Amino acid sequence: MRVSQMGELSGGLAHELSQPLTAILARAEVARLLLDSKPCDLKAVAATLDNIISEDQRASDIIKRMRSLLKNKETGIELVDINELCQGIRTLLHMELINRGATLKIEAAPDLPNVFADSVQLQQVLINLVMNAIEAAQSVEASRRHVVMRLRKLGADNIEIAVQDSGPGISPDEQAHLLEPFFTTKERGLGLGLSICATILRRHGGTLSIENNEGGGATAFLRLPIRPVGVHVS
Numbered sequence: 001m002r003v004s005q006m007g008e009l010s011g012g013l014a015h016e017l018s019q020p021l022t023a024i025l026a027r028a029e030v031a032r033l034l035l036d037s038k039p040c041d042l043k044a045v046a047a048t049l050d051n052i053i054s055e056d057q058r059a060s061d062i063i064k065r066m067r068s069l070l071k072n073k074e075t076g077i078e079l080v081d082i083n084e085l086c087q088g089i090r091t092l093l094h095m096e097l098i099n100r101g102a103t104l105k106i107e108a109a110p111d112l113p114n115v116f117a118d119s120v121q122l123q124q125v126l127i128n129l130v131m132n133a134i135e136a137a138q139s140v141e142a143s144r145r146h147v148v149m150r151l152r153k154l155g156a157d158n159i160e161i162a163v164q165d166s167g168p169g170i171s172p173d174e175q176a177h178l179l180e181p182f183f184t185t186k187e188r189g190l191g192l193g194l195s196i197c198a199t200i201l202r203r204h205g206g207t208l209s210i211e212n213n214e215g216g217g218a219t220a221f222l223r224l225p226i227r228p229v230g231v232h233v234s
């Protein structure tokens with residue numbers, strides 16, 4: 001493996017682990033507050049601890065997947081229920097949505113076929129896209145911070161997940177650089193989210209594009225083949 005690829009992978013690992021680690025800290029703080037309150041709601045404490053356990057499990061899945069990539073092992077391609085995966089994103093980003101005062105609507109497609117994909121990696125892609133949408137929506141007033149995930153089948157062989165936001169949209173200057181590693185306009189951004197998404201989608205034979213909406217804001221379009229050509233299915 002080339003040194004540049006190692007750099008990309010370790011940068012990617014740091015980027016992808018920061019979200020579950022932030023979530024674990026936030027939930028641990030909630031559990032601490034719950035324990036101090038009187039009367040103490042032990043059911044709420046237990047639910048918060050369950051959340052911490054699943055966030056930790058997710059962080060360890062990300063590390064495992066990154067290790068197998070480093071060892072050039074096959075990725076974990078399996079049949080994934082996309083409707084279910086998107087509902088899971090809502091659970092994972094629940095606190096983030098509350099803290100930033102944004103709503104997330106999922107327009108599921110009941111007839112959407114399951115796709116062959118690495119569910120951990122696909123989850124990372126969706127988290128990055130929804131996080132960008134939530135962050136973009138921060139720049140408008142609280143009552144207009146809306147994110148919509150829209151799922152549909154595209155022709156006979158592909159599916160599409162559109163992540164639409166109500167933020168400021170993308171300027172022509174930014175458009176050409178969005179997918180470049182380390183391109184960011186955010187004070188605290190690494191500029192790795194979209195380049196990680198593009199790399200993962202390319203490995204799945206899919207694509208990513210981001211366009212401005214007619215009525216303001218932007219939409220990220222993720223397109224995936226239902227059964228990627230040349231990908232080993234375990």
Ligand SMILES: Nc1ncnc2c1ncn2[C@@H]1O[C@H](COP(=O)(O)OP(=O)(O)OP(=O)(O)O)[C@@H](O)[C@H]1O
Nearest residue numbers: 132133136169184185186189190191192193194218
């Ligand atoms: N939905 C969006 N609306 C407006 N601009 C966006 C949107 N998504 C991405 N961008 C622009 O693309 C840039 C790159 O996004 P990317 O996700 O790669 O990095 P980032 O969000 O800045 O940092 P991070 O590494 O934490 O993801 C952002 O800084 C922002 O300028």
Ligand SMILES: [Mg+2]
Nearest residue numbers: 128132193194
């Ligand atoms: Mg980002």
